[in-house]
Amino acid sequence: MVTASRPLRADAARNREKLLAAATALFAERGLDVPMEHIARHAEVSIGTLYKNFPTREELVSAIFPERLAALDVIGDKAMADPDPWHAFVVYLDDLYALQAEDRGLNDILARDLPNAPEVVSACHRGAGHAEILITRAIAGGGLRPDYSITDMATLTRAMAQVIRDSPGEWRRFLSIYVEGLRAP
Amino acid sequence: MVTASRPLRADAARNREKLLAAATALFAERGLDVPMEHIARHAEVSIGTLYKNFPTREELVSAIFPERLAALDVIGDKAMADPDPWHAFVVYLDDLYALQAEDRGLNDILARDLPNAPEVVSACHRGAGHAEILITRAIAGGGLRPDYSITDMATLTRAMAQVIRDSPGEWRRFLSIYVEGLRAP
């Protein structure tokens, strides 16, 4: 349902791209809370132009992250293809947090609710769908403790977001300890 | 080395107490970042008076938390008295995070460095001392995986701080999963 309004003028289209590039870089590097002014400056465009294109921070996020979040589907599919359900689940976790560790913005997104970015929310739901299946299978396979739930994984994700933020070198070890705790008795 | 300057005037002493009480309450409830204005208002005192008594936020924190952090010694001693070293360690973790869950300010303190509050830092060091002994004993007792270190526990503490912040009902379960992962192979 993209409103197919008249195409942007050439210069406007160029500015829009510069803004998206700047925001992508800065979100990844400094997280979702970079000042709007910084984004505009980095794009070499005025603050007014930024707001013309993206009246709210959420719209900017919505313009950028659906693509980034497609990576979730990729790692989800990859894990689903793994014949060993426990291994699949563990690999999924590892890939997911590796992704978060590479992109501070993604890390922020997965750790917060952003109620006003529906496309982002739905991508997260898709991710949760994958996760849920992987959990179910891993339990059925006897590898994962039977009381594990998607809620637990949401909690883990927020915890991991924090660990990634302030000890980026530590997250893999932290995760591996936690994963040990997940084996079925 | 408390500078034994002339005693405070009666009204000043009263205000100081009101400020400490207000800050204690607000830190516990809303964390270390409550606006200074809120603290002053809550104490029914002007912002100027707050700054007269505590020129920086750190000094206010330093005036309040050493006492709070004494609780760390208590749970440390309690755990040290436990004859089963694995059990001692697990109980220590549980008590520690229960403490954090009750006091948002304490939670913040244990999750950040506050380089300008030496008394707080030293209390944390004392706590780390307890933790280190409990870890060593639990490893020696064969319960705890032998590669566990105080660094791991610091990481855990930051992770727990986050979990406590945004899913206060979930922390105990999260911890128990993690602790399962800590058993010696």
Place this chain on the structure above:
DNA sequence: ACAAAACTTGAGGGCACCCTCGACTTAGCT
């Protein structure tokens, strides 16, 4: 009761961020 010292007050300056809007510039059509 008085004066000096101690203390309190809150308006206000500074800063960082948010976002708007009227005046200017430019792409793109004819």
Place this chain on the structure above:
DNA sequence: AGCTAAGTCGAGGGTGCCCTCAAGTTTTGT
């Protein structure tokens, strides 16, 4: 080339927090 809709610009108003300081008030010692 000239017109106009589309786009750009950035000063500036709003908010929330930080912290200071000159003017006024209260305590306390004599």
